[in-house]
Amino acid sequence: MEKMRSDCPISCSLDIFGDKWSLLIIRDIMLREKVSYSEFLNSEEKIASNILVNRLNALEAEKILIKEVSAKNKSRFIYSLTQKGADLLPVIIEMMDWGAKYNANSPRKELGKKIQKDKTAVIKELSKELKKKIR
Template identity: 50%
Template sequence: MIIRDIMFGGKRYFRELLQSEEKIASNILTDRLNMLEREGIISKTEDPDHKQKIIYRLTQRGIDLLPILVQIGAWSLKHKPVDTKKHKHAVDLVRGGDDMLKEVRKGLIKHHLKS
């Protein structure tokens, strides 16, 4: 959920992640963010505009999870009833194939690694 929200939802701050649809508890979110950082999947930096805020970004290791998340999305679209209008981005990504994956990967690298 955290990786998905950072990767596809554009969420960068703790409060944004806390407000996800799944309603994760703040202590659990803190624990998961720390674990993802230890594993090298995300990095955190101080927000230059607001020193009390932390910005969470994907690392290369995190970006490399893109094909896995797309496959999970494909499985969900096939086996779970979902509102395809609400999840249009997932439908487009699954149907877009390798070319779409390459474009999304480029965008993730630009947004998370070159900021």
Template identity: 55%
Template sequence: MNNARIESTCPISFTLDLFGDKWTLLIMRDILFRQKRSFSEFLNSSEKIASNILVDRLNLLVKEDLIIKGTSPENKSKFLYRPTQKGIDLFPLLCEMVLWADRYSPKGADKTLTKPLMADRPKTISQLKKPFEQQLNQS
């Protein structure tokens, strides 16, 4: 993935410069929706990302201030990742993608997420963000 920024005033172009491949958003999905934190957890996702691509995308997400890399309190040689406020702010975008996929994908989407989103998007997104924002406030 090209990490160089393209100077564009188009918001969609700006977003695609950062999230133009599936791996970057899937890592953020794993962090935000599946509470994955470690390299091995990301590596074991069903999409089977290659380790070199995972390293590249994690480094990009850290560089772009979407996630923070820290050491595990239990094992100092293990790194853990958690979202920054900028990363947490992706929840509305990802939730809209879930709803779009539920409508148009032949397989639909997980109803445990789509039902509350359809009933009350703002409340559901706020509830999804809350534990991450509380963790940020404690740091």
């Protein structure tokens, strides 16, 4: 990190992913099976291409993601979560739960309902799945 605002772990976290886009990219990888630049670019929130590049580089520099050439297509890059990135799962799940609770326009779907019933179980289960894909 360039400049930390303080030693507070919350502040340190926000220094890394405290913006409107970083966690959406992580969500895409974590919960939506997206792995490439063009897939992120086509997400419903419509991130601008320069910001996407900027965030991917920042997240890679923080070792939250790692970037590798696709085995099948050499002109394609695959972004995967590291353990550090995968450990953001609880943060994502809690934000999802809060967002669903307080936003009328975001009704709970399958995952949202599971979270409502047993958050801990969901985190445990997804965490297990993520472990398989971690790089």
